[in-house]
Amino acid sequence: MKRIAVVGASLAGVRAAQELRAQGYDGGIVLIGSEPHLPYDRPPLSKGFLAGTASRESLDLLDAGDLASLALDFRLGVEATALDPAERRVRLSDGTSVHADGVVIATGGRARTLPGFEGAFVLRTVDDALALRAALVPGVRVAIVGAGFIGAEVASTCRSLGLDVVVLEALAAPLAPVLGPALAEVCARLHVDHGTDLRCGVQVTGLAPAGVSLASGSVVPADVVVTGVGMTPATEWLAGSGLKVGNGVHTDAGLVTSLPQVVAVGDVARFAGRRHEHWTNASEQAPVAVANLLAGHTARTYTPSGYVWSDQYSGRLQLAGHPRPDDTLSFVDGDPSSSSFVATFTRDGSTTGVFALNNAKLFNRLRRQALGRPEFQPAVQG
Amino acid sequence: MIRACTVDELPPGESVRVPGPPAIAVFHTEEGELYAIGDTCSHQDASLADGWLEGCFVECPLHAALFDLRTGMPTCLPAKDPVPTYAVVVDEGVIYVQGVAGEDAA
Numbered sequence: 001m002k003r004i005a006v007v008g009a010s011l012a013g014v015r016a017a018q019e020l021r022a023q024g025y026d027g028g029i030v031l032i033g034s035e036p037h038l039p040y041d042r043p044p045l046s047k048g049f050l051a052g053t054a055s056r057e058s059l060d061l062l063d064a065g066d067l068a069s070l071a072l073d074f075r076l077g078v079e080a081t082a083l084d085p086a087e088r089r090v091r092l093s094d095g096t097s098v099h100a101d102g103v104v105i106a107t108g109g110r111a112r113t114l115p116g117f118e119g120a121f122v123l124r125t126v127d128d129a130l131a132l133r134a135a136l137v138p139g140v141r142v143a144i145v146g147a148g149f150i151g152a153e154v155a156s157t158c159r160s161l162g163l164d165v166v167v168l169e170a171l172a173a174p175l176a177p178v179l180g181p182a183l184a185e186v187c188a189r190l191h192v193d194h195g196t197d198l199r200c201g202v203q204v205t206g207l208a209p210a211g212v213s214l215a216s217g218s219v220v221p222a223d224v225v226v227t228g229v230g231m232t233p234a235t236e237w238l239a240g241s242g243l244k245v246g247n248g249v250h251t252d253a254g255l256v257t258s259l260p261q262v263v264a265v266g267d268v269a270r271f272a273g274r275r276h277e278h279w280t281n282a283s284e285q286a287p288v289a290v291a292n293l294l295a296g297h298t299a300r301t302y303t304p305s306g307y308v309w310s311d312q313y314s315g316r317l318q319l320a321g322h323p324r325p326d327d328t329l330s331f332v333d334g335d336p337s338s339s340s341f342v343a344t345f346t347r348d349g350s351t352t353g354v355f356a357l358n359n360a361k362l363f364n365r366l367r368r369q370a371l372g373r374p375e376f377q378p379a380v381q382g
Numbered sequence: 383m384i385r386a387c388t389v390d391e392l393p394p395g396e397s398v399r400v401p402g403p404p405a406i407a408v409f410h411t412e413e414g415e416l417y418a419i420g421d422t423c424s425h426q427d428a429s430l431a432d433g434w435l436e437g438c439f440v441e442c443p444l445h446a447a448l449f450d451l452r453t454g455m456p457t458c459l460p461a462k463d464p465v466p467t468y469a470v471v472v473d474e475g476v477i478y479v480q481g482v483a484g485e486d487a488a
Contacts, residue, residue: 018459041460063462280446283460309444318443360443361432368434 001101001261002027004293005090007080008106009033011041011279012266014061015286016104021070023290029072030098032090034107035125036077038062043279045129046153047311051160052133059126080107083241085259102293105238105249105257105264109231109277114145116206116213120225123150135224136161143167143212143222145204147174149310151228152187155196156312166197166220168204168212180325183343183355186336187312194313231277233268248275254298255289261296263289271302280307306353307367314339315357320367321345323353333362342366383471383478386418392477397440399431406468406479407431409451411438416472417451418479420465424456430465 004020006013009031017029033039040059048054062070075092082091083103091097111122121132132154136142142158144151147169158165171177173184174191191198203215211222235245243257244250248270255263255271266282267275269289281304288302307320323345334341334357342362345353351370356363386392386400392410400406405421407430415438421429428444438451447461454464469480 015459066462307446360428364432364434364441364443 001025001294003030003098003100004028004102004104005030005032005098005100006104006106007032007083007090008104008108008266008268009035009039009074009076010106010108010266010282011039011061012108012268012282012286013104013106014039015283016106016265016290017070017072018066019286019290020294023287023294025290025294027101029070030075030090030100031072032075032078032080032092032098034077034079035127037126038067038074038076040126042124045126046123046150047157049126050123050129050133050136050154050157056126080237083238083243083262085242085262088261101261103262104289104293105262105268106266106282107234107237108267109233111227112230112232114204114206114227114229117145117204117225117227118207120145120207120227122227123154124231132224132226136163138162140223141166141211141221142224142226143220144226144228145212146228146230147171147187147191147198147200148228148230149175149308151226152191152312153310154226154228155191156194159194159196159313164197165195166199166222167191168202168214168220169198169200170203172201174198174200177325179319179355180323180327180329180345182329182336186357187317190313190315231267233270233275235268246270252298253301254292255285255302256292256298261293263293265289271304276304276306278306278308280305305371316360318356318360318363319353320363321351321353321371323347323355327352332366333359344370383480384482386470386477386479389472389475389477392416395435397431397433397435399429400479404466404482405429406482407433407440408470408477408479409435409440411435411451413437415451416470416477418468418470419449419451419454420467422465423447423449423461424463424465425461 039061044054079093089097111124141164144167147167155165155167174187176184205213208219212220233248249264250270251264265285267277288300291300292298306322310317327345327347332342340358342356342359354366386408394412397409407421408418423442432443433440448457454467471478
């Protein structure tokens with residue numbers, strides 16, 4: 001392959017480019033990004049960067065040395081608009097196109113919006129974070145729709161800035177479908193203990209002149225409204241490409257699409273029937289996808305570790321594995337009322353997940369011993 | 383020199399965080415070697431003493447960057463910068479860390 005196009009210049013795309021070089025590919029790499037910025041890391045956007053304690057430079061994924069050694073041909077501030085496999089071209093929003101022998105799809109997604117909330121703040125890009133940060137002036141009242149990781153982290157940051165915060169969550173408890181009822185209560189407690197007004201089981205209907213309208217007819221007063229309700233994978237540009245899309249780009253067990261010269265990584269990749277919207281996943285998929293792209297077939301398969309973390313208030317939450325909310329939860333250290341604890345999920349006698357609040361050491365021990373290190377399995381041929 | 387702990391308090395496979403500044407992580411490998419490195423991951427704020435020790439490498443507990451205890455160098459992303467390394471001496475069953483900047487002021 002003489003030239004590979006990596007479409008998407010966030011973590012997954014950058015890791016793919018780095019892996020191409022690490023695995024010996026010395027052809028051209030075109031890195032296409034819809035944002036005008038050089039690649040940056042997103043986790044601090046809801047935490048230190050939003051609070052103003054982490055600098056813009058600290059977000060950069062590539063330093064000057066990386067930029068020199070990777071020799072990437074950047075196309076920034078342009079969107080990919082079409083993939084034409086017959087012509088081996090990626091078409092771009094500025095009317096140009098890139099000829100490429102191989103393509104890495106790493107387009108991620110965009111923050112999902114709710115009808116009636118047009119104009120509310122969202123948080124996915126550095127520009128989103130800068131806009132929200134500018135609005136978080138002393139005295140404003142903040143309403144956040146959604147108590148998932150982003151919503152909880154933004155609420156936590158706003159409280160650290162001394163702002164009044166209300167979080168509106170449709171579920172009976174935050175993250176209950178992921179963590180189960182006992183740990184969802186812990187997440188709820190973190191909000192309440194730090195002065196956030198968490199209201200669960202609430203149906204929102206839209207922005208009101210003075211805040212957020214609820215289905216009950218009342219209005220929650222707010223000066224700043226943030227929606228944190230997940231993301232929509234960016235696959236529109238693949239219409240007509242022949243690739244199977246639908247809640248992400250469908251891939252095989254090695255992140256290879258129906259075309260052997262096209263692989264997908266990160267939030268947009270629908271691998272084994274589901275997408276994994278996590279920093280670690282974006283990072284860990286790249287070596288496998290790139291190996292298969294360079295091999296021209298699925299030589300390796302990917303095993304997701306299911307590792308996620310979230311910093312909320314005084315708590316560092318860590319989860320690994322793939323537990324179901326109805327798995328058996330056992331507290332290995334501490335209990336749900338402690339400021340620090342570790343719990344395991346089990347099903348049919350096997351450990352399916354490890355969760356910790358403020359106990360990284362034991363978390364990692366159990367994660368490695370009970371779940372094992374994810375292995376990259378050779379693909380079954382045939 | 384800064385006193386870390388006694389040898390008895392740090393069995394093989396274990397690590398201990400010595401509060402700073404700078405905070406230092408001391409490791410006793412399964413092979414019986416003692417190493418001391420800067421405790422704070424060079425990528426983002428996390429205590430390497432909380433990390434997973436495997437041979438003479440420690441994996442950051444937050445983002446899984448791997449550091450070589452002998453050199454302080456990261457061997458994989460996301461960390462790119464080394465953490466400092468310090469010499470370790472054992473005297474009468476007590477583990478000490480040498481060469482810590484600021485120890486004169488302590």
